[in-house]
Amino acid sequence: xxxxxxxxxKTQFFTQDGIVRAVDGVSFDVGVGETVAVVGESGCGKSVxxxxxxxxxxxxxxxxxxxxxxxxxxxxxxxSEEEMRAIRGHExxxxxxxxxxxxxxxxxxxxQIAENVVRHKNVSWEKARERACEMLELVRIADPRRRLxxxxxxxxxxxRQRVMIAIALSCDPKVLIADEPTTALxxxxxxxxxxxxxELKEKIDAAIVMIxxxxxxxxxxxxxxxxxxxxxxxxxxxxxxxxxxxMHPYTRGLMKAIPRLDLDAEAGGRRxxxxxxxxxxxxxxxxxxxxxxxxxxxxxxxRCRMERPPLVENSGGHFAACWEVDRVxxxxx
Amino acid sequence: MSxxxxxxxxxxxxxxxxxxxxxxxxPTIFIGASILAILALMALFAPxxxxxxLRMTPAERLRAPSETWWFGTxxxxxxxxxxxxxxxxxxxxxxxSVALVASFIxxxxxxxxxxxxxxxAIVMRIMDGIMSIPSILLAIxxxxxxxxxxxxxxxxxxxxxVPRIVRLxxxxxxxxxxxxxxxxxxxxxxxxxxxxxKHILPNTMAPLIVQATYVCASxxxxxxxxxxxxxxxxxxxxxxxNIISQGRSFFQIAPWSILIPGAFLTVTILAVNLLGDGLRDxxxxxLSRRM
Numbered sequence: 001x002x003x004x005x006x007x008x009x010k011t012q013f014f015t016q017d018g019i020v021r022a023v024d025g026v027s028f029d030v031g032v033g034e035t036v037a038v039v040g041e042s043g044c045g046k047s048v049x050x051x052x053x054x055x056x057x058x059x060x061x062x063x064x065x066x067x068x069x070x071x072x073x074x075x076x077x078x079x080s081e082e083e084m085r086a087i088r089g090h091e092x093x094x095x096x097x098x099x100x101x102x103x104x105x106x107x108x109x110x111x112q113i114a115e116n117v118v119r120h121k122n123v124s125w126e127k128a129r130e131r132a133c134e135m136l137e138l139v140r141i142a143d144p145r146r147r148l149x150x151x152x153x154x155x156x157x158x159x160r161q162r163v164m165i166a167i168a169l170s171c172d173p174k175v176l177i178a179d180e181p182t183t184a185l186x187x188x189x190x191x192x193x194x195x196x197x198x199e200l201k202e203k204i205d206a207a208i209v210m211i212x213x214x215x216x217x218x219x220x221x222x223x224x225x226x227x228x229x230x231x232x233x234x235x236x237x238x239x240x241x242x243x244x245x246x247m248h249p250y251t252r253g254l255m256k257a258i259p260r261l262d263l264d265a266e267a268g269g270r271r272x273x274x275x276x277x278x279x280x281x282x283x284x285x286x287x288x289x290x291x292x293x294x295x296x297x298x299x300x301x302x303r304c305r306m307e308r309p310p311l312v313e314n315s316g317g318h319f320a321a322c323w324e325v326d327r328v329x330x331x332x333x
Numbered sequence: 334m335s336x337x338x339x340x341x342x343x344x345x346x347x348x349x350x351x352x353x354x355x356x357x358x359x360p361t362i363f364i365g366a367s368i369l370a371i372l373a374l375m376a377l378f379a380p381x382x383x384x385x386x387l388r389m390t391p392a393e394r395l396r397a398p399s400e401t402w403w404f405g406t407x408x409x410x411x412x413x414x415x416x417x418x419x420x421x422x423x424x425x426x427x428x429x430s431v432a433l434v435a436s437f438i439x440x441x442x443x444x445x446x447x448x449x450x451x452x453x454a455i456v457m458r459i460m461d462g463i464m465s466i467p468s469i470l471l472a473i474x475x476x477x478x479x480x481x482x483x484x485x486x487x488x489x490x491x492x493x494x495v496p497r498i499v500r501l502x503x504x505x506x507x508x509x510x511x512x513x514x515x516x517x518x519x520x521x522x523x524x525x526x527x528x529x530x531k532h533i534l535p536n537t538m539a540p541l542i543v544q545a546t547y548v549c550a551s552x553x554x555x556x557x558x559x560x561x562x563x564x565x566x567x568x569x570x571x572x573x574x575n576i577i578s579q580g581r582s583f584f585q586i587a588p589w590s591i592l593i594p595g596a597f598l599t600v601t602i603l604a605v606n607l608l609g610d611g612l613r614d615x616x617x618x619x620l621s622r623r624m
Contacts, residue, residue, distance in 0.1 A: 089522040116522075119522055
């Protein structure tokens with residue numbers, strides 16, 4: 001059963017240069033307790049997708065023009081601002097990319113966690129503080145009672161991200177959206193935060209939407225992966241399927257661009273060059289009639305440039321939007 | 334907590350040395366605050382440490398500073414010492430109340446203007462309008478329309494100071510509202526006014542406090558200028574401005590009645606500015622002095 005169903009979501013920004021189609025018809029489901037990763041490079045619309053789910057796109061610049069976001073059967077795009085506020089931070093919560101700036105420097109950690117609890121659970125401040133203390137313990141912050149009265153600048157980046165997670169989980173959300181939760185952290189802390197998230201997932205059974213550009217993070221955390229390119233979903237599969245048998249040329253390109261120690265070893269210790277994907281991400285202002293990846297794709301044909309490929313299920317639960325899937329597969333085999 | 338840690342945390346802190354390091358780290362705050370504290374005490378206890386500032390002793394006109402007349406006397410035989418100390422009352426009252434009132438009004442308007450984009454353009458044009466009026470002219474106009482008194486002087490000085498505070502607060506609000514922690518508060522379901530008061534307002538405090546000290550200094554100067562021009566506090570209330578103004582015609586034979594209140598004014602403004610500079614360095618090293 002899915003808790004969150006994104007259907008044909010289109011989010012556009014209205015700039016002086018024209019309409020930016022940041023998210024251009026994306027659909028995916030998130031099951032109860034499932035972790036779905038949304039991957040893609042910078043500017044592919046993955047963060048905008050996340051913000052759209054919580055309806056956090058600034059009204060002055062952009063809006064959701066089409067599609068629906070069903071959460072527990074309710075269409076979030078049709079709710080009033082008041083109803084959305086009750087959902088944000090409560091039933092759906094979000095962790096942001098920048099732990100260094102995502103906490104208010106002038107409020108204590110305890111206040112920032114308790115505030116969320118008071119707002120959504122209608123409890124007293126004392127109760128909320130107790131909850132805040134429990135949450136800090138849950139995210140493995142040592143000496144939580146003392147930390148409650150500390151300010152964000154007294155914590156390290158990793159600890160701040162733990163606090164962000166504590167805030168996000170403080171009201172037992174059903175869906176947790178993590179927008180590149182480890183990007184701003186250094187590698188050892190990244191691993192700790194990912195471990196923590198995996199561990200907490202067992203305890204809280206929230207579904208997670210993991211927005212990332214790091215395929216390593218995907219492999220470690222997610223069950224299912226949505227690959228986005230230029231505001232469109234180009235491939236969707238289980239993690240095993242995607243890594244074993246990437247179907248879309250873009251996904252294959254991404255895989256080849258991951259540095260791997262085992263390949264170096266296979267080549268007899270000789271260093272082999274990483275492959276990059278040639279070309280640039282397309283500008284999203286001009287409408288793209290065909291496949292958005294066609295200009296950079298080694299398999300592209302005339303048809304790819306003219307007609308937009310539909311998302312087709314190629315094998316059980318593995319979807320790809322590519323006209324040339326068969327050729328890509330042959331070459332891979 | 335282990336025994337050693339417990340022991341350490343309960344070890345007596347040597348207070349004097351803590352105070353001393355605080356002073357050494359930030360001497361300007363200490364110097365500025367001390368001077369102001371002394372002045373404030375003098376102004377507060379003026380009746381006990383001086384005589385009547387209005388009493389004339391015609392026989393003792395234009396006396397030079399001496400043991401009886403510490404700061405000398407003016408052309409009516411009034412004690413310049415008493416008048417100067419009483420004058421501190423006016424300056425400090427004007428400085429502090431203008432700073433408080435202008436900060437409060439400016440804060441409210443600035444918050445609204447920075448947060449609600451629709452009113453921003455209108456409010457800021459009004460503020461630009463007020464800023465374009467020379468403050469002394471505005472004060473003179475206001476005072477000629479009403480009866481002279483301390484109240485109207487305060488109003489006249491507050492009005493031109495408000496836009497400065499508004500611009501500062503607005504600029505802080507504009508930058509804070511784009512901060513990720515505000516976005517994350519919105520993502521947590523915080524509503525508009527809560528967001529403004531709980532998450533944005535506290536961030537404006539540090540620059541506002543610093544700006545308030547400069548407003549305080551500027552208000553004292555404007556009050557002195559107005560009183561000097563005869564458009565400030567009425568002559569029966571001694572203020573540094575009107576003492577200087579009245580001593581002007583006798584400057585060559587009795588310079589003390591100008592130099593001494595002038596020196597007090599200078600030192601007071603200096604103290605306020607030192608305090609403001611110190612606070613600025615302490616609270617926000619990047620903030621520029623004047624908006």
